[in-house]
Amino acid sequence: MHGFHLKNNRWHSDGVPLSRIAEKVGTPCYVYSLPAFESQFGEIDRAYRSVPHLVAYSLKANGNLSVIRALARLGSGADVVSGGELFKARKAGVPAEKVIFAGVGKTDDEIAYALKEGIGYFNVESIPEIKAINEVARKMKKIAPIAIRFNPDVDPHTHHYITTGKKETKFGVYLGDLELVMKTVRECRSVRWTAVHAHIGSQMTQTGPVGMAARVVEKLVLRLRREGFAIHTVNLGGGYGIDYRGEKPPKASQYARLVLPVIQRLNATLILEPGRFISGNSGVLLMRVIYVKQSGSKTFYIVDAGMSELIRPSLYDAYHRIAPALGPQKPVKTVDVVGPICESGDFFAKNRKLPLARRGDLLVVFSAGAYGSVMGSTYNARPLPPEVVVRGTRFQVARQRQTWQDLVRLEKIWS
Template sequence: MIGFSYRSGVLHAEGVPLTAIAAAVGTPVYVYSTEALEHAYRAYAQAFEGQDAGVCYALKANSNLAVIRTFARLGAGADVVSEGELRRAMAAGIPASRVVFSGVGKTRTEMRTALEAGIHQLNVESVPELEALSEVASSMGVEAPIAIRVNPDVDAKTHAKIATGKKENKFGIDWDHARAVYARAAALPGIKAVGIAVHIGSQLTDLAPFRAAYTRVADLLHQLREDGHDIRRLDLGGGLGIRYKEEAPPDLPAYADMVRSITGNLGCQVTLEPGRSLVGNAGVLLSRVIYVKQGLHRRFLIVDAAMNDLIRPSLYDAYHAVLPVTEPVSGVEIAPIDVVGPVCESGDTFALQRPLPALAADDLIAFGSAGAYGAVMASTYNTRPLVPEVLVNGDAFAVTRRRQTVEELLAMEERPDWQG
């Protein structure tokens, strides 16, 4: 992982030992590397140099304001799926004119907020949404710039819970109905269809599904232009995978060449919406060992992080490397152990029979590749406050979201009058 390495026997985030962060901030804590974030963004910018392509960071992967601001300073736009994410993007310095609003369930309030802000584009995913947007835009006396998200019925060959481009998925307009929906859009007041959008899933490690989807989109573009629609934008979504264990993610220059080969002569501006591939390997979840428990048949490493802090292993059976913060010495004995959290659920398990060196209470570990879908998916289950987030830059680090307190959680609730 770029930005994370062992130095003098201690795991560092850039120039900062993780032991120093644990001492200053406590654990559990998310730690992100500015170097890794910037490297990932520049890799996209360089791969697509010379193409009419823009990068809109998908906030759903990690919506920490300091992370978004890091990308904003490099020229990124944003892909958002709620009014809250739109407000986060703008608060971090990304103007609404560089924001794409996606999602299947936009409310009329969210539509109005986006149009008032001067949104670059709304990606429409159903006829009822299209008609609702027409009503909102007409009442405001404006035209809503839209792309219609089409479902190309392409198997992304990824986890079922993060696949979005097949007929049985809830996303987008069925391929066979796309032309009719564009015709409907052209007849509605307050609607200006400017593009086509597609997104087939997340954590893809093969270019073939992308190629199949983008080829279908290019074919649709020609049909729509024949129908009289002036389509000048192609939103190709995100979905490039990262390496968690042994995956071999697509090479970015090869991906860019494939996009160019399909879209280069279409006269369209291309929008890319990477999320995981920008932040996934730029963060770790730092945790401390509470106990080592010897069971009848196996050993358990019980740590202070839990499924409410990082739910991916429980939700997706996802793999995250478990890295001792103190570098194991050469030749040290390695033995299998279950790495688990303190939440009262059997699903609160990070790793089963993971080969690790001997660890003891108070030792520190880091869960690797935790920059995407970690903190953003966290909850307060078991009344466990949300953990802090830290951004490292060289030899400096800053808390970019402080640790929530139990008192703050309790203060959000009120006693009914009848309870006295």
């Protein structure tokens, strides 16, 4: 939980008590420590400093513009998966040539927008996509830089919803189709193929699968070079895990120890697309207890945030640490922490030992900086919460709370 610490029995983000932010901004609300984002970025960047490399922060984990801007100032690129993310990356100041555009379903309009901007690479996920990019580029009289994402069929040993490098997932091109890929690229005169991409999954807590994927990619690059393709860049995606509940994930330097020799042997440039490693423990969600409800032997803390703010527990059964923002931290009661949404899957914790809480108490949900706010929804007509950024003893609302008016702004009543 970089950037968050207990001082005098009060949780702080850098120099600011979280209770002060909640009083000023209301709850639910996300809080991000900008120095924490920066130091996580720095850890990866330093681990790979001995080779030419680009750390392209994965916007899908946390797309707050202030966060992207802070990372861009340190030299970060952006891994984007939609025209909207490309727009946000550019708005936050990421140079176009440092943008990598991934995703299995890019539309022609998105491809044209990316070509117009002059992005660094399209991470291509299928043979039909090579042809589509070629066609759009041909019409625009441009040459599209492409990396082809291969599916190395390596098990990352993580949740099956975030496993992406096995051959039965929808991501990447099956290695068995290599001949067809080469034939297709040879026929497509408006694409330039210079990079190979592989991302095997998210929240990995072992280095082994990354090392295996790197070796598969190495063999592939050597083969492609023998076939006459000038592959000079290797993109190994993201996926570095973080500590949610006591996991001991590897440090960036431990992954680097396996990856660097491959990159050096290939004399290649490395691209990485970390999301969670940079953002996960750099953000928290603040929420207040609305009611403490006793139901037979069960106790519920009913809080003012729900699956609309943070869906990870409902979607992946994910564990997030929870603690009172102020006061004693000793767990004494077994409770369910649940949201106000009309779904029984709307929960943050089940049968969790937590300190006693009363109506109005402020709770902190930790490790909420990745795949939190970005997966938010307005289900049950709940306005999106604000996002606050902190640096030192200062904080700022980086995204305002939506209003009820915002919820209906795009609607027109049929009359």
